[in-house]
Amino acid sequence: MAFRGASAEAVATLTDALSARVDGGADAARVGGDLFSVAGVLRTEPGLRRVATDASLAAEAKSGLVRQLFAGKVDDAALDLVASAVERRWTTTRDLADAVEHLGVIAVVRSEADAGRLADELFAVAQTVKGEPQLRDALSDPSRSAADKRGLVRTLLEGKALPATVALVEQSLAGTYRTVGVALAAYSQVAAQVHGQGVATVRVARPLSDTDRQRLTDALSRQHGREVHLNVVVEPGLIGGIRVEIGDDVIDGTVRNRLDEATRALAG
Incomplete structure (x- = not known):
């Protein structure tokens, strides 16, 4: 995801905060999953998204609302990151949800020590989806529920791929990107960047x-x-x-x- 202006500055600050929490012992895999869930809520609730990105509202009021909504539902580290995110300025309204998802990808990547294997598995899944029209159609079929698609991914990958790979492939179904393949390519880039590659x-x-x-x-x-x-x-x-x-x-x-x-x- 490409962020510009205020959004780029916010993402850089939040990424540092995420790294500090993970280095401090936060469960990176859980934080990542919780951030994906919050990003999904922000995308499906335009009213919440507008309030959370309204620069005319007090930062404390927005973070307080977020804490009220998500307290007890997500990990404390994820909640703190989201509360901090809504206090910041965003170049576009959409950038908030995209940034929360991006932080989730970083967290999931940080949960896996074997960066090379994770990158290889993401690439292999992308190539498989590209080369198998039936699978590609099943994962992009709007008539199939998100739960059904996630179940298909788990059937194909669980026990054969890293948990981080499964989590990221499931997130690629969220529709943030044009296709699953594009999403997986973006996640692979993030994985490489996180590990300095x-x-x-x-x-x-x-x-x-x-x-x-x-x-x-x-x-x-x-x-x-x-x-x-x-x-x-x-x-x-x-x-x-x-x-x-x-x-x-x-x-x-x-x-x-x-x-x-x-x-x-x-x-x-």
Whole structure:
């Protein structure tokens, strides 16, 4: 999620507060789940959202309302974060709910020590959803209840994936993003950022060997000055070579790209 102006400042401050609570022993997984629930309430209750973001109302009144509504229903750490959030200024009304969800994603990511496995699992689920039309349709079907979709996710993933992965895939069904795949890609970026990593999407014609994967990881990490996590996509149609996408940088050394360039040169 991209936040601007006052919202960006608020998110930065709240992220620091979340980190302090988690470092202080708060249950990150529970905090994350509770923040997801509050974000859902804010999205479905426009009246509450308007009041919570009304800059003309006293900050203490807004935080008091939030505490009254959610006390005893969410973890104290989550409640404090939400109360602090409504005291701040937001660039747009929507940003409050988006920020609370974003904090929830960070909390869930912080609940899992194995950052690499979490990133790999999120990417694998996104690829599965993309490649399985029936599953994609089932997860995006507006006639199916949210509980039904969550049940489908649990059936597919529980016992096979990390609890953090299951929680984030379930949250991807909230409709905040255009598709489940887009949501999972955004969550993967957050997971990498939380652990100080960059994310590179690598497209190859054949699977990389462990040695080649490590060599590429090391090279990209040196080039970008921080650890880089690889998401590898095998596309036989590339014929050979490799395409790397990291941030706004694209390095396309695939055979297919070179053939396309030669064809364009001949046509010109």
